[in-house]
Amino acid sequence: MKFFSFWRSLASFRVRIALNLKKVAADVVFIDLDANAHRDAAYREINPQMALPSLVLDDGTTLFQSLAILEYLEETHPAPPLLPADRKGRARVRGLAQIVACEGHPLLVPRVRRYLDHELNLRDTQQAAWRRHWTVETLAALEGHLAGDKGTGGFCHGDAPTFADICMVGHVTAAVTQQIDLGPYPTVKRIFETAMALPEFAKAHPSMQPDTPEAMRAK
Amino acid sequence: MKFFSFWRSLASFRVRIALNLKKVAADVVFIDLDANAHRDAAYREINPQMALPSLVLDDGTTLFQSLAILEYLEETHPAPPLLPADRKGRARVRGLAQIVACEGHPLLVPRVRRYLDHELNLRDTQQAAWRRHWTVETLAALEGHLAGDKGTGGFCHGDAPTFADICMVGHVTAAVTQQIDLGPYPTVKRIFETAMALPEFAKAHPSMQPDTPEAMRAK
Numbered sequence: 226m227k228f229f230s231f232w233r234s235l236a237s238f239r240v241r242i243a244l245n246l247k248k249v250a251a252d253v254v255f256i257d258l259d260a261n262a263h264r265d266a267a268y269r270e271i272n273p274q275m276a277l278p279s280l281v282l283d284d285g286t287t288l289f290q291s292l293a294i295l296e297y298l299e300e301t302h303p304a305p306p307l308l309p310a311d312r313k314g315r316a317r318v319r320g321l322a323q324i325v326a327c328e329g330h331p332l333l334v335p336r337v338r339r340y341l342d343h344e345l346n347l348r349d350t351q352q353a354a355w356r357r358h359w360t361v362e363t364l365a366a367l368e369g370h371l372a373g374d375k376g377t378g379g380f381c382h383g384d385a386p387t388f389a390d391i392c393m394v395g396h397v398t399a400a401v402t403q404q405i406d407l408g409p410y411p412t413v414k415r416i417f418e419t420a421m422a423l424p425e426f427a428k429a430h431p432s433m434q435p436d437t438p439e440a441m442r443a444k
Numbered sequence: 445m446k447f448f449s450f451w452r453s454l455a456s457f458r459v460r461i462a463l464n465l466k467k468v469a470a471d472v473v474f475i476d477l478d479a480n481a482h483r484d485a486a487y488r489e490i491n492p493q494m495a496l497p498s499l500v501l502d503d504g505t506t507l508f509q510s511l512a513i514l515e516y517l518e519e520t521h522p523a524p525p526l527l528p529a530d531r532k533g534r535a536r537v538r539g540l541a542q543i544v545a546c547e548g549h550p551l552l553v554p555r556v557r558r559y560l561d562h563e564l565n566l567r568d569t570q571q572a573a574w575r576r577h578w579t580v581e582t583l584a585a586l587e588g589h590l591a592g593d594k595g596t597g598g599f600c601h602g603d604a605p606t607f608a609d610i611c612m613v614g615h616v617t618a619a620v621t622q623q624i625d626l627g628p629y630p631t632v633k634r635i636f637e638t639a640m641a642l643p644e645f646a647k648a649h650p651s652m653q654p655d656t657p658e659a660m661r662a663k
Contacts, residue, residue: 273588274543286532289589290546293538300531312519313505319512323545324493327509331550340577351564358559369492370508 226251229271229279231258232434232441235330235395236291237278241429242391243295247302251280255436258335292326295388307387318382321370321389325396329363333399353403360400367393368410377412379419390420398431445470446500448490450477451653451660454549454614455510456497460648461610462514466521470499474655477554511545514607526606537601540589540608544615548582552618572622579619586612587629596631598638609639617650 228244228251230237244251256262256277263275271287272279280288280297288294299307308315331337333356341347341355371377381389397417400407407414420426427433432443447463447470449456463470475481475496482494490506491498499507499516507513518526527534550556552575560566560574590596600608616636619626626633639645646652651662 274585276547276585282532288532288535288539290539290542292546293535293542296538297531297535300534312516313501313507315519316507316512316516319515320507320509323509323512326542327511327546328495328550331547332556336581337551340574344573344577345564345566345570347564354563355559358563362555366493366495 226283227254227281228252229254229256229268229277229281230434230436231256231263231277232437233431234258234277235399235431236326238395238398238429238431239291239391240278240280240294240298241434242386242394242426243298243307245425245429246305246307246386247298249298249302253435255434257436292322292388292392295322295391305385307391309382309387314376314382317376318387318389321367321381322387322392324366324370325363325392328366329359329396330392330399332359356399357403357405360396360403360405363396364400364405364407364410364413367396367413371412371416377416380416386420386423386426390416390426393417394420394426445502446473447471448473448475448487448496448498448500449653449655450475450496451656452650453477453496454618454650455545457614457617457648457650458510458610459497459499459513459517460653461605461613461645462517462526464644464648465524465526465605466517468517468521472654474653476655511541511607511611514541514610524604526610528601528606533595533601536595537606537608540586540600541606541611543585543589544582544611547585548578548615549611549618551578575618576622576624579615579622579624582615583619583624583626583629583632586615586632590631590635596635598635600635605639605642605645609635609645612636613639613645 228240230253256268262268263277269275271281272289278291280294288297308318341352371381376382378384380386381393393413394417397413431437432441447459449472475487481487482496488494490500491508497510499513507516527537560571590600595601597603599605600612613636616632650656651660
């Protein structure tokens, strides 16, 4: 199994956490988005969309889209489960994960940032305001769903990590990078800290990867 | 079961198709996004994020996020299946669905359009160029994955509709609204036409809903 990853990619971060939690070994291939390595012919053949992450199985099948990869890992390596056993619980966890993956994150990815910069010629302050606006909106959506819901426990759903926590920590990492105050989102903050205290989450963090640039590495 | 829907919402369109295919009856409650009905206290209590669609079960549980609702319907009403039986096939279908739901669609939703209009004060031509850019990019991503892949059949995956087709038809509907030429995306175009010929898809179309304004109705 080959896992095509980039240290800063928050979608790669999700898959790294799932691989760690499920103790699935994969050969990691680092694709340097900053050097446009995802546009090389070799990677284009693997993933015609030139997006990260990709998981290439031993038979050559390429899996794409981080949440689809998470579902595949859940089906092939069910322990520990990253979805609850009951259907309503699974719907809640998937919904929480999708608030990040289908609403917040897509507005913050490099290709959108490039469009704001090169096509719309936005000033740096406007670009920062865009990132902040959508980051904060998603934090508020998560807090609204998590605070006071009886399904919320030590983690987003119950007392073990699920897809929801995996997606949430990436989003909070984006917020921390922007120095956004997490005070108004106490449930999100508490769960983020609980999750990141687990070695499977901590080792998957963007600041801890073999391809993390020296200046960005956790000290 | 109560389904909170809006005629023009492409995420609501997805759930309508799945309900039709699985022959699941739901009382439809129309939430007029244009009149800001999603911000009313009554709907806010159901969905604190004030987003559409929501599916409220008979025990009061609210399901949110269209793909999480689709997964729930698949688990509770397995016939006809909207995911393939094999794991790799399921991963492909979910990945294709997520190209729309996690990449293309989030850049075209009303709250992003409002931001472009009110916060960035973009000219109409710039707003139209934004919509066109991301619509076309997603059409190209879908065509790249579908054309020449042996998994592609009469539909996105094999010869029966799946989550992938359900998401794709909404995206192509957005392209058609913008009068984007589908010529460069022949596989997408062919599958769109095949899917929309099914009554379960046709009846779910934005132009065919009880709350569709007269001027937007299919003649």
